[in-house]
Amino acid sequence: AEQKDKFDVQIIFTPQYGILTDPVHSLKPPPDGMDERFDAQIKRLWGREYRPNVLDLREVDLVIIDLQDTGVRFHTFMTTVTKVMEAAAEYEKPVILLDRPNPLNGNILDGPVVRPQFQSFVGYHLVPIRHGMTVGEYALMVNETGWIRQSVICDLTVIPMSNWRRDMWIDETGLTVTPLWKGIVDPVTLTAAAGMGLLEGTNLSFGEGTSKPYTVVGAPWLVPHQLLMGLNKAGLPGVRFAETTFTPDSLSDNVSHPLYAGQECYGVKLIIENKDRFDPLRTTVTILSLTANLEPRRFKWVGNNYVDKLYGHNYLRLFIAQERDIRKLPATWSEEVIRFNQFR
The missing domain is CATH 3.40.50.12170 (Uncharacterised protein PF07075, DUF1343)
Structure with missing residues (x-):
């Protein structure tokens, strides 16, 4: 008292x-x-x-x-x-x-x-x-x-x-892990969200409204086989991929209107085997580049180029529009990350 x-x-x-x-x-x-x-x-x-x-x-x-x-x-x-x-x-x-x-x-x-x-x-x-x-x-x-x-x-x-x-x-840490973002409760999914969250600026579903958000990517119009082949060739560390289907739904108050709600989506799931080696940003930009090349008429940037706000500038869109080698994109931010690390 x-x-x-x-x-x-x-x-x-x-x-x-x-x-x-x-x-x-x-x-x-x-x-x-x-x-x-x-x-x-x-x-x-x-x-x-x-x-x-x-x-x-x-x-x-x-x-x-x-x-x-x-x-x-x-x-x-x-x-x-x-x-x-x-x-x-x-x-x-x-x-x-x-x-x-x-x-x-x-x-x-x-x-x-x-x-x-x-x-x-x-x-x-x-x-x-x-x-x-x-x-x-x-x-x-x-x-x-x-x-x-x-x-x-x-x-x-x-x-x-x-x-x-x-x-x-x-x-x-031994701390009680409570939902961190839209129901994410584990660090593996949260790590994936650090990259896959960029899909909010596209017409691709990242599994919002399913039990596996941020660890799948798909759309009703996507043909997953070619995307899977491209991802397997990319040699991305800490993760492997498999074809999947999923249907977004409104599972909670914080996901009321997920993209493609009630529609079956065809796509790829991320099976993260080592969160320390897994690179969510490199993985996501590779997915975006491959999808844009495989589905140039169906893939869209949405929300008045909302992805630029998520990414921090327009380099991602420009790289993909110009069909540049997406493997070179991380080099555009490596020096500024080094400078920030010295500054923080």
């Missing part, structure tokens, strides 16, 4: 897909929008209101951030953290952030750094797709680099973790 009296929780903010400690109950607030434990309002920071407003923080003395990031730049958790820090700085509220590990380990950095003209909510900071930072490291970089809007500085205190090593994957 004494401890409870010391804190009065005024409001609970949730990111795009809610606080995923419970895959059923925490994806959306209850009908009255109140948390029964603390008698506090629950507010989702997404859509029209993606940052706290002055009324949200009027009675607040301290903002506490405790959020598990995915380690993937185009997942929006760290954008939301930045927006909370921005509002806290503007309204002069101190922030305490509880550090959490990078679930994909802190050693592997990969993918292009966002170009400023392609910044968006899915590419808010100038970091690689796999950034290798913990939540606390990322927040400190945002604060110290002036990446908060108008370069304001947040009164930020990071409470560090203990016993975490940079080579640890989330399943090696």
